[in-house]
Amino acid sequence: MNGSRPWWQSAVIYQIYPRSFQDTNDDGIGDLNGITQRLPDLIDLGVDAIWISPIFRSPMKDFGYDISDYVDVDPIFGTMADFERLIAEAHARGIKVILDFVPNHSSDQHAWFLESRASRTSAKRDWYIWRDPAPGGGPPNNWLSEFGGSAWEFDAATGQYYYHAFLNSQPDLNWRNPEVVAAMRDVLRFWMRKGIDGFRVDVIWHLIKDRQFRDNPPNPNYHAGRPPNEALIPLYTTDLPEVHDVIGTLRRTVDEFPDRLLIGEIYLPVERLVAYYGRDLGGVHLPFNFALLSARWDAKHLQALITEYEGALPKGGWPNWVLGNHDRPRIAGRVGQRQAAVAAMLLLTLRGTPTIYNGDELGMPQVDIPRHRVRDPFERNVPGIGVGRDGCRTPMQWDSSRNAGFSRVDPWLPLADDWRSNNVANLREDALSILNLYRRLLRVRKERPALSLGSYRPYVVDEDLLAYYRELNDSRLLIVLNLTDGPQALKLEEGAHARILVSTEAKRDGDLVKGTVTLAGDEGLVIDMASR
Ligand code: GLC
DSSP states (O other): OBTTBOGGGSOOEEEEOGGGTOOSSSSSSOOHHHHHHTHHHHHHHTOSEEEEOOOEEOOOTTTTSSOSEEEEEOTTTOOHHHHHHHHHHHHHTTOEEEEEEOOSBOOTTSHHHHHHHHOTTOTTGGGBOEEOOOTTSSOSSOOBOTTSSBSEEEETTTTEEEEOSSOTTSOBBOTTSHHHHHHHHHHHHHHHHTTOOEEEETTGGGSOOOTTOOOOOBOTTOOTTSOGGGGBOOTTTSSOTTHHHHHHHHHHHHTTSTTOEEEEOOOOOHHHHGGGGOGGGOSOSEEOOOGGGSOOSSHHHHHHHHHHHHHHOOTTOOOEEESOOTTSOOHHHHHOHHHHHHHHHHHHHSSSEEEEETTGGGTOOOOOOOGGGOOOHHHHHSTTSSOOOGGGOOOOOOOSSGGGGTOSSOOSSOOOGGGGTSSHHHHHHOTTSHHHHHHHHHHHHHHOHHHHHSEEEEEEEOSSEEEEEEEETTEEEEEEEEOSSSOEEEEOOTTOOEEEEEETTSTTTTOEEOSEEEEOTTOEEEEETTOO
């Protein structure tokens, strides 16, 4: 596609949360046929690849992140034949398909765990992490679950505890056991043989735990209102040096097939994150960069964060950016509807592979979920401090028909209040809508390789405006983002002949600019600086 560059460097990834995308079998939950049916919408949007959150067989305690069979499709989502049809139809349209791989833990209903749990001498006992009680009784150490409480669950029948970093129905697999590694490599091969183009690997920095099971140290910065597991620093439970050996093995497995992509889900500070590219870049291709998910929304801070990330990248490490996902509050909820358009322009003009979270292209809001409708196990275990993830997982808003065209029956989560006006069908008709902004930006990205592959160079930055160049050969684009709701002006380079390629306001596309460019409040511009 781009000479010798791998496809994913110039691609835009679109994350689908399948339960909330499109229901076709009237159970209020999205399914694989729904994704297939919506492929034309994704073509119209202009994305290159879809990453689908887990669709494997699961008791759905953590909505698919608790897998009971890694090589089968859950009936809620459809059949293996539906899945094969989805890949075929996506590929026929030039869309790549990335699956979610959840290797850190399985469901407690997985046959491996049932066998492991059956007795201390079971052949699969060591596939999971079992420990005797502490000498005086109680859990083996102080490790805490991400979803509240101890990370150890007592199994009365065999008198030992098993470790679970998340729910007690999500026991952690023992990645120090070569049989586990071999079994999981076969899972990857199984899906690659079906034609899958890559994997997003769930909580990859969790895979290896301390061999000596030492207590995690207290976190001096912990304060009330934060999730209880943050009371400890996860020194002995995450980001251990040996995790990179495991990831190297996963990468070699993926490399057995041509052109496959490996993405890692990693919540770590930048300097730790970039280690996941691996020595000699033999780690994941893209360690997800979540810096924007929690960034303070001012120009200076964003500029600093971009510079820090660019500076930390290892030689040959390809950058990537994420603005939203199924675990974090919606961008429109964080920065407001109007800044969500500016955020879209930022996501799609920074250097590196962007991932769009489904619904963000509509500016979908963060939805307040009434207590009786809460489904997220995290919120149920740790209520009242705002950790709930249902609010960013509400159904896609397709049109103004019943249930926003998502389902003919009541959906599993409530719709956002704005669905009657704020939906794909309506926004598609409105030239100024955020959906059409996404479409225009994605089209310009295709026409102007400088946006996907060009270099990044900061222009100026003050509190209010963020401006940077993207340059490739003789193509030079200037991106100017107004982070405030009032007008702002920016002086262009002396003698520049410039033309607006994309404005968040649309009306200005194609306008010539000279000398000083003025931006309306909440406006962003992509300016072609080489235009005459
Ligand atoms: C990842 C997933 C999240 C899930 C957790 C446990 O963070 O994104 O949704 O709950 O892993 O699997």
